[in-house]
Amino acid sequence: MACRISELVLDCADPERLAAFWSEVLGYVELGREDDGSIEIGPPDAGFGGPQPTLILSPSSDPRTGKLPLHIDVSPTDRDQEAELPRLLALGARPVDIGQGDDVTWHVLSDPEGNEFCLLRRRIPPV
CATH class of the missing domain: 3.10.180.10 (2,3-Dihydroxybiphenyl 1,2-Dioxygenase, domain 1)
Known part of the structure; x- marks a missing residue:
């Protein structure tokens, strides 16, 4: 048995902005929103569990401290x-x-x- 990457989670200050950016870069669409402000984007024809991982943009106010x-x-x-x-x-x-x-x-x-x-x-x- 093996695992595969199903989703990547990116903490960010502005989920809306990054969801729009990464959707355009990857040709993804919005798949859903959570009450905490997270936005999930992914391939338009497959969504979660498809051959490509989805991307979750999760709101965070924690400052980034480097690379x-x-x-x-x-x-x-x-x-x-x-x-x-x-x-x-x-x-x-x-x-x-x-x-x-x-x-x-x-x-x-x-x-x-x-x-x-x-x-x-x-x-x-x-x-």
């Missing part, structure tokens, strides 16, 4: 990396310098709340 120990990598599905980068920047992503150098094949970005993620070079087929 997250975990980050998300995304890969383009319907265009190459250089065409996807301007789209992500237009959605509100920002380039981040974490000392990665000029020789890497990925772009380090942050979402509107400063959570780092990487745009990888390899294009993958959509699920």
Whole structure:
């Protein structure tokens, strides 16, 4: 037996803002809301338990105190990396310098709340 990742939970100051951002980045839709203000987003055709994990944006007023120990990598599905980068920047992503150098094949970005993620070079087929 094995496990698989079914959902990722991201504490954030503004769940609405991040749900909108990550929905556009990933092509996800809102799946539900909880009384605590959490918003779950996921693939429009599968939702929770499908082949891709859902993302829960959970409200938190705890200040972030540095680089997250975990980050998300995304890969383009319907265009190459250089065409996807301007789209992500237009959605509100920002380039981040974490000392990665000029020789890497990925772009380090942050979402509107400063959570780092990487745009990888390899294009993958959509699920």
